[in-house]
Amino acid sequence: MTETIAADGANMRKLIDADLQDTLDEEIEMELDDHRLQTLQGETNARDADEGMDRQQYFQELLRLQGELVKLQDWVQHQKLKVVVIFEGRDSAGKGGVIKRITQRLNPRICRVAALPAPNERERTQWYFQRYATHLPAGGEIVLFDRSWYNRAGVERVMGFCTEDQVEEFFRTVPEFERMLVRSGIILVKYWFSITDEEQQFRFMMRIHDPLKQWKLSPMDVQSRARWEQYTKAKEDMLHRTHIPEAPWWVVEAVDKKRARLNCISHLLTQIPYGDVTHPSVTLPDRIHDPAYRRDHIPEEMFVPKVY
Template sequence: MGTSRSPRLPRGVYEAELRRLQTQLVAMQEWVQREKQRVVVVFEGRDAAGKGSTIKRVAEYLNPRVARIVALPAPTEREQTQWYFQRYVERLPAAGEIVLFDRSWYNRAGVERVMRFCTLAEYQRFLHQCPIFERLLIEDGILLRKYWFSVSDAEQERRFASRLGDPMRHWKLSGMDLESIKRWEDYSRAKDEMFVHTDIPESPWLVVEADDKRRARINMLSHLLDSIPFTPGTPPTIEIPPRPASRGYERPPRDVQTYVPDVATRLTADPQRS
């Protein structure tokens, strides 16, 4: 059922705090590189809960060579014959890296369970192995954080309807998303069962109330930064060198190169667009 919504976080407050937190994320990234740390952040939750937009804010100013987003498609025939966790292990970070999982191995406990894409035996094996798998990651020194984005049924439907009428986001609405409306309670039961088995002291689930996307992003980023024991370093002193004197280089004539059409100038010349 839908829940009452808190007042939406004002845009000015949100943008100022987001900027501050993103600055801290850059400092955390530098610490991860300097100290050769490995960070894994798992983003899970309902369809349209705001995971993707939050991941975008996390990664926006980070170095893509250091922080990468992993969003795996459906497994191939070969991958279906592998140990379930195998293809996720391949994407884990090396020293000095951050990996953001846009959905993760928890697909087995969610969509695969509800849609019967896996057998009952495979599902039960996952619930048994997952805590062991995560304890092994943590024991090896990986900093693992798991966030569950919680959205009400009413807000989820509102977001689906918004996507339907937006040509920029229409691609984000799939048949599987629509199926999740009809199977709301099935997904709720699957999530509850997943938490029973995988919400462990070493690797707890961290629930993000996500009916207000601005609040969700701020709360999630704040928690992540507070939970990672990083210490900001001293930025290196960088000086831009003076440009050396010309040694006679001449640029080739413009007419020997192919330029893209100057559409921008045509836009400003059109009085209806001014």
């Protein structure tokens, strides 16, 4: 009996270790994606060979912060809070990377991402904020906007998709719109991811030469590269005119992707006071065995081929 218990314990330990390793591998896979093209000939020559922060430290801190995000999620759900986090920045600034790390361990029913496409013909005739308002959270939800209503102050303005009168109306309206959201009980946090001219050039070149990332580089992105200075002026105007006490902007220095992710998540955790939520203990019920039950045979052709 003792030997059986010991063997069962050893097997369970192996299963637990394997599960923990799988959790770590998920993050490593994402990191490999970030650095996969560093060996491409010629593309890294123009960039400083700064290795950034220690990878082991990065993983340890990321997993710790993700554990805190789970606690925050429980608190938001328990207290029926409404949270909106806006991620803005130039193309390739790293918004998607930090959003992935925030949502990686969270419940998608509680924390979801809103990444809206260009407005259709009907949406272009609506009140500008209308299509964004439909994605706002109910109690117990977190919504991460991967770009937001600030498209009007950025890409729409620079690319000529709206008039200057429409831009001015946006700047008149958005402070009151956001104050209204805050008065309604929404916790609103706004991040701008900042990268240098040289860093964007490097990241765009990576996307051009990477078949797994080429989908990220749209014709609009290429145009944005050519209009760097126009985007800079638009960004500066936007930050100046929409940085309000009720919903201030927070700038994330994002040239170093690892530090940017950790700094952003760490800061986000400070913006929403949260505590531990006590959960009832879970006890698995005893397995009910029916002596008359027999499993049906599943034909071999129904199984996925064992290629690996």
